[in-house]
Amino acid sequence: MSGNDLAGTVILVVGASSGIGRRFSELAADAGAAVAITARRAELLDEFAADLNSRGRPCSAHPADATDAAAAREVVEQVIDLHGGIDVVLLNAGGAPALDLRTSSAEAITGYMRTNYDVAVNYLVPVLAHMRARGHGTVAHTNSLAGWYGIPLQGPYSAAKAALRVLFDTYRIEYAGTGIRFVSIYPGFVRTDATVGDGMSAPGEIDEDTAAEHMIRAVVRARDSYAFPRSTAALVHFGRIVPPRVRRAILAKLLLDDQQPGGETGEQRR
Numbered sequence: 001m002s003g004n005d006l007a008g009t010v011i012l013v014v015g016a017s018s019g020i021g022r023r024f025s026e027l028a029a030d031a032g033a034a035v036a037i038t039a040r041r042a043e044l045l046d047e048f049a050a051d052l053n054s055r056g057r058p059c060s061a062h063p064a065d066a067t068d069a070a071a072a073r074e075v076v077e078q079v080i081d082l083h084g085g086i087d088v089v090l091l092n093a094g095g096a097p098a099l100d101l102r103t104s105s106a107e108a109i110t111g112y113m114r115t116n117y118d119v120a121v122n123y124l125v126p127v128l129a130h131m132r133a134r135g136h137g138t139v140a141h142t143n144s145l146a147g148w149y150g151i152p153l154q155g156p157y158s159a160a161k162a163a164l165r166v167l168f169d170t171y172r173i174e175y176a177g178t179g180i181r182f183v184s185i186y187p188g189f190v191r192t193d194a195t196v197g198d199g200m201s202a203p204g205e206i207d208e209d210t211a212a213e214h215m216i217r218a219v220v221r222a223r224d225s226y227a228f229p230r231s232t233a234a235l236v237h238f239g240r241i242v243p244p245r246v247r248r249a250i251l252a253k254l255l256l257d258d259q260q261p262g263g264e265t266g267e268q269r270r
Contacts, residue, residue: 005031005220006028006031006032006033006088006216006219006220007031007032007033008032008033009032009033009034009087009088010033010034010035010036010079010083010084010085010086010087010088011025011028011033011034011035011036011086011087011088011089011090012036012037012038012075012076012079012086012088012089012090012123012127013025013028013035013036013037013038013089013090013092014038014039014066014072014089014090014091014092014093014119014120014123015038015039015066015091015092015093015094015119015142016035016037016038016039016045016048016092017037017039017040017041017044017045017048018039018041018044019190019208020092020142020187020190020208020211020212020215021037021039021090021092021093021142022048023208023209023211023212024090024092024212024215024216025037025048025052025059026052026057026212027212027213027216028216028219029052029057029058029059030057031216033088034058034059034060034083035052035057035058035059035060036059036060036061036062036078036079036082036083036086037049037059037060037061037062038061038062038063038064038066038075039063039064039066039093040063040064040065040066041063042061042063045061045062045063046061046063048061049061060078060079060082060083062075062078062079066093066119066122066123067114067115067118067119067122068122069118069122072119072122072123072126073122073125073126075123076123076126076127076130077126080130085130085134086127086130086131086137087136087137087138088137088138088139088140088219089123089124089127089137089138089139089140090140090141090142090215090219091119091120091123091124091139091140091141091142092141092142093115093119093120093123094115094116094119094120094142094160095115095116096116096144096146096154096157098153098154099112099153099154099155099156099157100153101155101156104156108156109155109156110156111156112156112157112159112160113156113159113160113163115160116157116160116161116164117160117163117164120141120164121167124139127139128171128175128180131178131179131180132175132178132180135178135179136179136180137179137180137181138180138181138183138219138222139171139180139181139182139183140182140183140184140185140215140218140219141164141168141182141183141184141185142185142187142215143161143164143165143168143184143185143186144157144158144161144186144187145186145187145188145227145232145233145236146158146161147160147161147162147164147165147186148162148165148186148236148239148240149162149239149240149247150251151251151255152251152252152255152256153255153256164184165184168182168184172224181222182224183218183219183222183223183224183225183226184224184225184226185214185215185218185226185227186225186226186227186228186233186236187206187211187214187215187227187228188204188205188206188227188228188229188232188233188236189204189205189206189232190205190206190207190208190211191205191206191207191208204229204231204232204235206228206229210229211228214226214228214229239251
């Protein structure tokens, strides 16, 4: 299947001002979708929307803070009023600054749930109410291969993504027969402007263009689960079947051996 299957659809992209969310939005627009984009940074969002519209790609910008449930609900209402409905939503807000549990505060750890779990739920609930009334729709979420088990320096992020993985599995059961599909997208490490020089190991890292192309395929195919790149996904699968003590030793060797407590941190590592 190709991205052209998105022609004529309306797609809401949450977390679209930069990185893979921005690139995904551009590819979806190039494929013929009308794109509604939202993120906190209004200036970046407006510039991006203006660029797409100047190239004949219908796009509307809706700046909002995804951690605010009321603001998220208002964005959904704006998009429905402007475009007539939402066919696809990509929940892409969040990020993964490296966080060392040996030196982290309770506030820092619980903050990851707000910025990675809550931001998805704040859009998920109002979008689902709309899609259920229409009888169709696709909900895609940028999860992470880190959401399958604890990853050194990514523990709170892994926990938030694991929570969303379980939540989406439950939605699939309770929403069976409604015409709504739930797509969990599992990237490995993705290189973006925010991750360059962040001091964290990133085995199998890919660029954001490649990641966005995979995400387009995931949405078009509407599979329950889509993991990439293949090499990293295979390693994660291997880690799920080996004894936990072996997995922990491997992860420590790959990602933690050269790190010191309180070392450098990064942002938006997928």
